[in-house]
Amino acid sequence: MSDQDAAKARRRRAHMKVMLWSLLVIALGAMVAPLGGYVYVEVAQAQSGFENGNPRSDTWGAVREGVSGTTTVQGPEAGVLIQNxxxxxxxxxxxxxxxxxxxxxxxxxxxxxxxxxxxxxxxxxxxxxxxxxxxxxxxxxxxxxxxxxxxxxxxxxxxxxxxxxxxxxxxxxxxxxxxxxxxxxxxxxxxxxxxxxxxxxxxxxxxxxxxxxxxxxxxxxxxxxxxxxxxxxxxxxxxxxxxxxxxxxxxxxxxxxxxxxxxxxxxxxxxxxxxxxxxxxxxxxxxxxxxxxxxxxxxxxxxxxxxxxxxxxxxxxxxxxxxxxxxxxxxxxxxxxxxxxxxxxxxxxxxxxxxxxxx
Ligand code: HEM
The missing domain is CATH 1.20.950.20 (Transmembrane di-heme cytochromes, Chain C)
Incomplete structure (x- = not known):
C-alpha cells in the first residue's frame, strides 16, 4: 500500500470515529435533555420558596375539600367556598x-x-x-x-x-x-x-x-x-x-x-x-x-x-x-x-x- 493510500485509510477511520462519537453524544443528549425540566422546576421551586408541590393546585385541592380560607365577608362558613x-x-x-x-x-x-x-x-x-x-x-x-x-x-x-x-x-x-x-x-x-x-x-x-x-x-x-x-x-x-x-x-x-x-x-x-x-x-x-x-x-x-x-x-x-x-x-x-x-x-x-x- 502506498503512503497515499495509508493516509486515506487513516482519514476514513478518523471520520468514522467522529461520526460514531457524534451519534453517541446526540443519543445521550436526547435522553438527558428532557430531564432538565425537573432541574428547572426544582430550581424554580427553591427560588419561589414552594418546595412541596404546585401551590395553585394545592389551593384548589383544599377548596374542593372544604377547607376554610380567609375572607372579609362576615357569616358562618363564609370562608368555605365548596362544602362537600x-x-x-x-x-x-x-x-x-x-x-x-x-x-x-x-x-x-x-x-x-x-x-x-x-x-x-x-x-x-x-x-x-x-x-x-x-x-x-x-x-x-x-x-x-x-x-x-x-x-x-x-x-x-x-x-x-x-x-x-x-x-x-x-x-x-x-x-x-x-x-x-x-x-x-x-x-x-x-x-x-x-x-x-x-x-x-x-x-x-x-x-x-x-x-x-x-x-x-x-x-x-x-x-x-x-x-x-x-x-x-x-x-x-x-x-x-x-x-x-x-x-x-x-x-x-x-x-x-x-x-x-x-x-x-x-x-x-x-x-x-x-x-x-x-x-x-x-x-x-x-x-x-x-x-x-x-x-x-x-x-x-x-x-x-x-x-x-x-x-x-x-x-x-x-x-x-x-x-x-x-x-x-x-x-x-x-x-x-x-x-x-x-x-x-x-x-x-x-x-x-x-x-x-x-x-
Ligand atoms: C280540603 C281539605 C280538607 C277537608 C275537606 C277537611 C275536612 C274536615 C272536616 C269535615 C273536619 C270536621 C270533622 C269533624 O267534625 O269531626 C275537619 C277537622 C279537622 N281538620 Fe280538616 N279538612 C281539610 C284540610 C285540613 C288541613 C290541611 C288540616 C291541617 C293542616 C286540617 C286539620 C283538621 C283538624 C286538626 C281537624 C279537627 C280534628 C281534630 O281536632 O282531631 N284539615 N276537617
Missing amino acids: GGQNWRQLRNAIAAGVMPWFMAAALIGIALVMAIFGRNRLDQPPSGKVVPRWKLWERVLHWTTATLFIVLAITGLSLLFGRAVLIPVLGAGGFAAYAGFAMTLHNYVGPVFTACVAIMILAWVRHNIPSRADWEWFKAGGGFLKGKHPPAGRMNGGEKVWFWFIALVGGLVCATGVVLDFPIWGQTRETMQLASLVHAIAAILWVSLFFGHAWIGTLGTEGAIDGMTTGYSSSEWAKQHHDLWYEQVKDQEVDASEVGLTAGKAAKTPSEGTSPG
Whole structure:
C-alpha cells in the first residue's frame, strides 16, 4: 500500500470515529435533555420558596375539600367556598325525597280507592230529622279553612319545586318552568310562616278535644267501625281524628319548624343545618300530604254528613249520635231545629220530606 493510500485509510477511520462519537453524544443528549425540566422546576421551586408541590393546585385541592380560607365577608362558613356535604344532600334528596316518598302519596290514594271500593261511603243509618247540634264555632271554621287553603297552596308549590324538573319541564319547557318555579318558590316562602302561625293556633285551640282516652282504644280495636260494621263509642273526636291531630302537632310541627329554619337563614345556620332541614322538611311534608288525602276524603266523600259541622257550624243529630255518641250525650240539650239557626245548607237542612234519602 502506498503512503497515499495509508493516509486515506487513516482519514476514513478518523471520520468514522467522529461520526460514531457524534451519534453517541446526540443519543445521550436526547435522553438527558428532557430531564432538565425537573432541574428547572426544582430550581424554580427553591427560588419561589414552594418546595412541596404546585401551590395553585394545592389551593384548589383544599377548596374542593372544604377547607376554610380567609375572607372579609362576615357569616358562618363564609370562608368555605365548596362544602362537600352538598353532594350527599343532592343524592339523598333525589333518592329519598323525590324517589321514594311519592310512593307514600300513591299508596294513600290507592288505599282510599280500595276502601271506597270495598266499604263504600260511610252513610247515615238514620235520615236527618232536621235537628242539629253545634259543632264548630265560626272562628274555628275560618281557622280550619284558612289553614286548609294555605296547606294546599304549600303542597302544590312545594311538590312542584321537588318534582318540577321531571314533571313540569316536559310540559312548560325550561323557560316556562324557570318562570313558574321562581313564582312558586316566592309564594311558598311567604305563605309558610302564615300557615305555621295557623297550625300553631289550631293546635293550641283543639288540643283539649284530642287528649287520648280509653274510648279511643275501643275505637281502634273496632277498626273505627269498618271492621265490625258497628260504630264504636266516641267522644267529641274519635281515635282516628286524634291520630290526625297529633300527627299535625308532631310531624306537621317538624315541617313548620324546618320550614322556618330554611326561610330565615339569619340565626347562624350552617350549610349542613340547611341541608338536614331541607331533607327532613321534604320527607315529613310528603308524609303529611299523604295523610291529608285520607283526612280530606273522610271529611267529604268518605262520610256522609261529616262536612256539615265544618261548613255550617252544626251537625245533624243523627250524624252526632252515629259517629260521636258520647259527645252527643253531652250536647243534646243544645239541640235545635235546623231552621231555628237559619240553616239552608248541609244534610240536616234537608229533611227527608224534602227528598233526602237515608242513603
Ligand atoms: C280540603 C281539605 C280538607 C277537608 C275537606 C277537611 C275536612 C274536615 C272536616 C269535615 C273536619 C270536621 C270533622 C269533624 O267534625 O269531626 C275537619 C277537622 C279537622 N281538620 Fe280538616 N279538612 C281539610 C284540610 C285540613 C288541613 C290541611 C288540616 C291541617 C293542616 C286540617 C286539620 C283538621 C283538624 C286538626 C281537624 C279537627 C280534628 C281534630 O281536632 O282531631 N284539615 N276537617
